[in-house]
Amino acid sequence: MTLKVKNVCCIGAGFVGGPTMTVLANKCKDIVFHVVDKDKSKIEQWNSQDLSDLPVYEPGLAELIEKRRDKNLFFSNLVKESISKAELIFICVNTPTKKSGIGAGKASDMKWIEACAREVATYAEGETIVVEKSTLPVKTAETIKKILFSLNKENYDKKFSILSNPEFLAEGNAINDLENPDRILIGGDDNEAISLLEAIYLRWVDKNKILRTNLWSSELSKLTANAFLAQRISSINSISALCEKTGAEIKEVSKAVGMDSRIGSNFLSASPGFGGSCFKKDLLNLIYICNYYNLDVVADYWQKVIDINEWQNKRISKIVTEKMFGTIYKKKIAILGFSFKANTNDTRESPAINVCLDLLEEGAMLKIYDPRVKSNQIEQEIANNKDKNINYEGQWLKVENIYESFNEADAIIILTEWQEFQNLNWKEISSLMKKPSWVFDTRLILNPEILNQYNFDLWSLGSTQ
Numbered sequence: 220m221t222l223k224v225k226n227v228c229c230i231g232a233g234f235v236g237g238p239t240m241t242v243l244a245n246k247c248k249d250i251v252f253h254v255v256d257k258d259k260s261k262i263e264q265w266n267s268q269d270l271s272d273l274p275v276y277e278p279g280l281a282e283l284i285e286k287r288r289d290k291n292l293f294f295s296n297l298v299k300e301s302i303s304k305a306e307l308i309f310i311c312v313n314t315p316t317k318k319s320g321i322g323a324g325k326a327s328d329m330k331w332i333e334a335c336a337r338e339v340a341t342y343a344e345g346e347t348i349v350v351e352k353s354t355l356p357v358k359t360a361e362t363i364k365k366i367l368f369s370l371n372k373e374n375y376d377k378k379f380s381i382l383s384n385p386e387f388l389a390e391g392n393a394i395n396d397l398e399n400p401d402r403i404l405i406g407g408d409d410n411e412a413i414s415l416l417e418a419i420y421l422r423w424v425d426k427n428k429i430l431r432t433n434l435w436s437s438e439l440s441k442l443t444a445n446a447f448l449a450q451r452i453s454s455i456n457s458i459s460a461l462c463e464k465t466g467a468e469i470k471e472v473s474k475a476v477g478m479d480s481r482i483g484s485n486f487l488s489a490s491p492g493f494g495g496s497c498f499k500k501d502l503l504n505l506i507y508i509c510n511y512y513n514l515d516v517v518a519d520y521w522q523k524v525i526d527i528n529e530w531q532n533k534r535i536s537k538i539v540t541e542k543m544f545g546t547i548y549k550k551k552i553a554i555l556g557f558s559f560k561a562n563t564n565d566t567r568e569s570p571a572i573n574v575c576l577d578l579l580e581e582g583a584m585l586k587i588y589d590p591r592v593k594s595n596q597i598e599q600e601i602a603n604n605k606d607k608n609i610n611y612e613g614q615w616l617k618v619e620n621i622y623e624s625f626n627e628a629d630a631i632i633i634l635t636e637w638q639e640f641q642n643l644n645w646k647e648i649s650s651l652m653k654k655p656s657w658v659f660d661t662r663l664i665l666n667p668e669i670l671n672q673y674n675f676d677l678w679s680l681g682s683t684q
């Protein structure tokens with residue numbers, strides 16, 4: 220291979236493709252990055268002059284887009300042309316859980332990956348390095364290889380190398396994660412291609428953070444990393460329930476446990492359950508693969524991580540209803556936070572969705588506030604997840620001003636840990652709400668002493684205070 224990388228194509232301008240290519244474009248100003256997507260309206264948003272209208276909200280992203288867009292960073296629907304030009308192609312499309320057919324509810328839906336591989340096979344020219352950035356079942360590279368080579372059997376002008384280079388960024392912290400990664404994982408068997416990809420990262424990442432493995436280790440490491448992270452959350456969440464029964468405080472337990480250097484303090488925050496598009500999907504995928512290889516005990520082990528997460532999520536609405544005298548019918552509840560975590564506009568698998576649906580089912584009236592999530596997004600999540608025959612129209616409302624949600628409210632539920640929820644004027648809130656005024660803190664961000672001062676009835680996850 221005698222390649223020099225001048226043009227990079229990224230297929231998929233989503234939560235990973237957009238921010239990742241933006242950071243790469245900022246680090247490699249001599250390379251042109253073409254981020255393509257079949258979704259026209261998404262590309263229009265990426266090209267919007269109004270930087271608050273980008274399809275992805277990430278701290279620091281808009282500033283970088285402004286610096287690099289239309290210089291060496293281009294967003295378009297020109298899939299064919301961008302593939303033809305590129306020496307290096309990142310596949311960054313979605314790999315959600317299959318909804319129907321074989322493996323429904325468990326296996327990853329590979330139809331977008333296959334479509335990409337076919338497009339690359341058809342339009343690529345000369346030597347091309349194809350990089351799996353999407354999170355994929357172990358052995359996917361084999362399928363991609365098969366498609367690329369079988370569609371070009373007689374074409375000796377085209378050469379492909381397939382690498383796995385999974386992404387480990389966490390939403391809300393994407394730019395920082397991309398600029399300061401813990402590690403860069405590159406799996407493959409073509410050392411020259413690996414070195415070319417490595418050379419891109421070496422512009423800002425230390426060599427000792429770049430890990431070369433075989434393809435299958437790389438694919439499986441990504442699934443395993445997400446499974447381990449999710450497992451920690453389920454572990455701490457299971458203990459949060461025990462704290463509520465025993466008088467132990469989950470924050471104190473997390474701190475004490477996390478100070479053991481063998482355990483470490485990250486990812487020990489109790490919560491209403493993990494959300495986001497990946498943890499559940501990747502765990503389900505791992506479970507599916509284990510079952511496929513008849514490793515049912517291993518599959519059952521990882522299934523428990525999901526079970527605890529669903530149980531924890533369900534627990535919240537039950538506790539809210541019980542505390543509020545067993546009925547929330549027509550009671551007004553302020554929901555603070557709808558995104559699956561702070562600093563993102565992403566609501567996929569957000570724990571807020573099921574909590575809100577349960578409350579709506581009990582007849583509660585919700586005013587939902589989130590600084591980054593739009594009303595139509597909430598509407599879509601509710602519509603996608605509710606029972607088809609139920610209509611919750613008129614029962615919930617998205618408010619733009621947080622204090623509007625407190626007017627005559629019976630309760631407040633904090634579901635996302637947005638920074639602004641930590642600086643509320645509880646004196647004013649107390650004057651706006653009905654009595655008793657319940658506050659449910661599922662993210663442990665409030666100061667109980669301040670709330671006690673204004674006679675709130677506070678319930679905090681994993682606490683008896």
Ligand code: NAD
Binds near residue numbers: 232311313389390
């Ligand atoms: P996303 O849904 O936000 O974006 C995927 C994009 O790909 C969509 O805009 C879709 O229109 C586009 N697309 C699909 N098929 C296409 C095709 N054939 N041609 C052109 N465009 C096409 O998904 P995402 O959150 O960016 O995740 C992408 C992958 O990265 C997934 O495999 C995910 O597991 C993995 N991942 C996600 C994160 C995260 O934080 N979201 C982090 C690490 C890894």
Ligand code: UGA
Binds near residue numbers: 391486496559
């Ligand atoms: C996660 C991983 O952290 C990334 O490394 C990975 O690249 C990504 O999935 C992916 O593959 O998609 P992300 O889901 O964006 O990133 O965000 P996290 O910070 O991991 O949070 C996931 C969920 O867990 C959120 O709902 C969050 O509130 C919850 N969480 C996180 C807890 O409940 N407690 C914690 O201590 C940490």
